[in-house]
Amino acid sequence: MIYQDSKTLLKIRGLCATVNNSEILKGIDLTIKSGEIHAIMGTNGSGKSTLAKVLAGHTSYEITGGTVDFEGKNLFDLAPEERARAGIFLGFQYPIEIPGVANNQFLRLAFNTAQVQQNKDELDPLEFDDLVREKMKLLEMNPDFLDRSVNENFSGGEKKRNEILQMSLLDPKIAILDETDSGLDIDALRIVSNGVNQLANKDNATILVTHYQRMLNYIVPDYVHVMDSGRIVKTGGKELALDLEKHGYDWVNIEKTAAVGA
Amino acid sequence: MSVGADSKSLKNLLQGQSQLSASPLDRVNQLRTNAVNQVNILNLPTKHDEDWRFTDISPLTKISFQPVREASPLKNSDVEHFYLTEAVTRLVFIDGIYAPHLSTQIAEPFKKSGVVVSSLAAASSENLAAIESHLGYHTELQDNIFAALNTSFLHEGALIIVPRNISVETPIHLLFIATQKEVSSHPRCLLIAEPNSRVTVIEDYVTLREETYITNTVAEFALADSAHVDHVRIQRDSKEAFHIANCSVSLAQKSNYQSVSIAFGARISRYNLNVLLKGEGAECTADGLALISNRQLADTHACIDHIKPHCTSHQLHKCIIDDAAHAVFNGKIIVRPDAQLTNSTQSNRNLLLTSKARIDTKPQLEIFADDVKCAHGATIGQLDNEEIFYLKSRGLSEVTARDLLTYAFGAEVIERIPVASLKLRLEQVVHKQTQRD
Numbered sequence: 001m002i003y004q005d006s007k008t009l010l011k012i013r014g015l016c017a018t019v020n021n022s023e024i025l026k027g028i029d030l031t032i033k034s035g036e037i038h039a040i041m042g043t044n045g046s047g048k049s050t051l052a053k054v055l056a057g058h059t060s061y062e063i064t065g066g067t068v069d070f071e072g073k074n075l076f077d078l079a080p081e082e083r084a085r086a087g088i089f090l091g092f093q094y095p096i097e098i099p100g101v102a103n104n105q106f107l108r109l110a111f112n113t114a115q116v117q118q119n120k121d122e123l124d125p126l127e128f129d130d131l132v133r134e135k136m137k138l139l140e141m142n143p144d145f146l147d148r149s150v151n152e153n154f155s156g157g158e159k160k161r162n163e164i165l166q167m168s169l170l171d172p173k174i175a176i177l178d179e180t181d182s183g184l185d186i187d188a189l190r191i192v193s194n195g196v197n198q199l200a201n202k203d204n205a206t207i208l209v210t211h212y213q214r215m216l217n218y219i220v221p222d223y224v225h226v227m228d229s230g231r232i233v234k235t236g237g238k239e240l241a242l243d244l245e246k247h248g249y250d251w252v253n254i255e256k257t258a259a260v261g262a
Numbered sequence: 263m264s265v266g267a268d269s270k271s272l273k274n275l276l277q278g279q280s281q282l283s284a285s286p287l288d289r290v291n292q293l294r295t296n297a298v299n300q301v302n303i304l305n306l307p308t309k310h311d312e313d314w315r316f317t318d319i320s321p322l323t324k325i326s327f328q329p330v331r332e333a334s335p336l337k338n339s340d341v342e343h344f345y346l347t348e349a350v351t352r353l354v355f356i357d358g359i360y361a362p363h364l365s366t367q368i369a370e371p372f373k374k375s376g377v378v379v380s381s382l383a384a385a386s387s388e389n390l391a392a393i394e395s396h397l398g399y400h401t402e403l404q405d406n407i408f409a410a411l412n413t414s415f416l417h418e419g420a421l422i423i424v425p426r427n428i429s430v431e432t433p434i435h436l437l438f439i440a441t442q443k444e445v446s447s448h449p450r451c452l453l454i455a456e457p458n459s460r461v462t463v464i465e466d467y468v469t470l471r472e473e474t475y476i477t478n479t480v481a482e483f484a485l486a487d488s489a490h491v492d493h494v495r496i497q498r499d500s501k502e503a504f505h506i507a508n509c510s511v512s513l514a515q516k517s518n519y520q521s522v523s524i525a526f527g528a529r530i531s532r533y534n535l536n537v538l539l540k541g542e543g544a545e546c547t548a549d550g551l552a553l554i555s556n557r558q559l560a561d562t563h564a565c566i567d568h569i570k571p572h573c574t575s576h577q578l579h580k581c582i583i584d585d586a587a588h589a590v591f592n593g594k595i596i597v598r599p600d601a602q603l604t605n606s607t608q609s610n611r612n613l614l615l616t617s618k619a620r621i622d623t624k625p626q627l628e629i630f631a632d633d634v635k636c637a638h639g640a641t642i643g644q645l646d647n648e649e650i651f652y653l654k655s656r657g658l659s660e661v662t663a664r665d666l667l668t669y670a671f672g673a674e675v676i677e678r679i680p681v682a683s684l685k686l687r688l689e690q691v692v693h694k695q696t697q698r699d
Binding site for chain 2: 056057058059060079080081083084085089090092095096098099100101106109110113114117149166170
């Protein structure tokens with residue numbers, strides 16, 4: 001939601017990035033304020049997932065230009081783990097499976113790392129168990145998932161729920177959800193969306209990276225940005241997503257061409 | 263060629279053999295005589311032997327080993343930290359010698375129904391027929407000097423017999439404790455699982471002192487129709503020791519052998535596992551983990567032989583290799599012409615933690631049937647960058663992320679151990695060994 005007295009969390013200016021010397025991001029400008037929900041849409045290869053990973057600090061990408069200011073700090077001065085501890089969360093499109101590490105062990109480790117960062121007390125396994133079970137209810141997750149290895153043999157929907165569970169435990173300032181809707185059936189989409197809505201408040205912000213409009217039926221964005229070839233080519237309100245759904249991504253390109261021609 | 267060194271070392275290894283008293287079991291005496299003859303005609307393998315290409319056991323020839331005459335006078339309090347809560351039945355051997363005062367009998371109801379857990383030397387007359395028909399029959403001594411040496415010293419050993427339709431609920435712990443330096447011990451296990459029986463056996467090699475000694479084991483597992491055996495093998499010998507092991511498993515129709523083998527210890531260790539799927543519909547899982555550092559060498563040679571149709575075998579063998587340690591894996595799967603509809607998977611995954619760490623891996627498939635499903639593969643590598651990034655994106659430091667993933671790599675195998683307290687203990691060992699300072 002857009003608030004009058006919101007503060008700027010993230011200011012991206014002219015961001016360019018390459019992978020293996022090929023330019024993927026070609027000058028992104030984007031400002032995210034507290035309370036807002038942004039949707040970044042675009043076709044495969046438009047650079048939207050790259051933007052998500054670059055913000056989280058993935059080392060495969062090289063920043064070749066521009067600035068990203070996160071609450072007054074230069075984001076690029078922070079290592080991925082420092083960004084996470086400072087409140088940036090990336091929900092993975094393909095969450096990694098870690099056979100051999102129990103999910104509850106991993107969740108508690110991540111949670112306590114954040115607690116220490118915020119000068120709060122770490123929780124022991126019993127205290128944490130109470131907390132995590134409470135959070136799991138929100139996502140209608142079976143507590144059995146605590147004892148299983150992290151994401152191992154989870155279905156697509158279970159993995160995404162587990163991502164949102166991590167988000168709820170880490171309570172980030174900015175949640176970047178990369179294709180969280182992919183691989184979800186209708187019920188899972190509703191549950192996951194419901195979780196995201198419950199976690200959104202006036203002090204944090206959410207960036208939904210998605211190909212399809214369908215998740216935006218559940219999580220209503222304040223802004224919709226359309227990416228194409230490494231740039232944001234169009235920004236609008238939630239109705240833009242509906243137009244895209246109706247006319248397809250080509251429609252944006254035609255509009256763009258028409259605008260250049262005019 | 264150091265023929266001189268070989269024969270000297272062999273003489274050393276046979277030292278004390280002639281002083282063994284004759285066994286009351288004819289079969290044992292017969293096997294011994296035959297085995298001594300074998301030892302005398304065989305040479306210690308060198309790196310010129312295909313089966314020992316990567317494992318140089320010549321350091322073995324530099325030390326003179328002797329069997330102990332008398333067991334160290336150990337009390338329960340000296341060794342009880344090795345005991346396992348779940349395993350109420352326990353056979354303890356000290357430097358190869360059976361220690362009845364540290365061992366515990368099988369519970370009375372099981373004893374009454376015919377379950378035997380005892381020293382081989384103490385076997386009663388009712389069990390002679392079973393021993394006669396299994397002892398030594400599953401282990402090939404030709405070309406296997408270590409199995410021959412073990413058999414030359416055949417005297418005591420662990421004997422487990424589970425009669426038809428009996429299921430022994432609590433695991434049986436076979437605990438082999440080394441206490442002295444320059445000692446040779448030749449532990450022997452014989453497990454006979456009669457039709458439709460069920461049992462869990464933990465074969466556990468531990469040490470009280472970080473000394474140089476040699477443990478040379480032979481285990482024979484015979485599973486009759488529909489028998490189910492869980493076998494956990496833990497090798498945590500001294501990091502100066504030599505550990506050579508041969509395990510032969512014979513599977514009758516619809517029987518099921520589930521095994522996890524862990525190697526943490528020994529300067530040089532070698533585990534030969536031979537599984538024969540002799541009956542239709544038999545199943546076998548043979549998982550393993552070697553976690554080694556410094557200059558340790560851990561060699562696993564497994565051969566899973568599908569003889570009959572409709573059998574299944576799964577093998578996951580993992581190695582975590584630190585410092586200048588060296589792991590060897592040779593996994594042979596044979597599918598005989600008659601073994602149609604075999605389903606076999608084998609995976610060997612290796613994690614090298616330093617640039618000096620080394621793995622030699624050789625999956626070998628020999629398939630002579632046409633309607634089979636066989637998948638195998640080996641991976642060698644460092645930790646995966648995507649996995650590290652995932653953990654870092656949750657706030658974990660690089661070091662914590664790496665430690666956790668290294669731990670997880672090993673824990674995946676430990677997790678398959680069906681004995682909770684042992685699993686927990688081994689997880690702690692893996693945890694400790696995978697944390698960087």
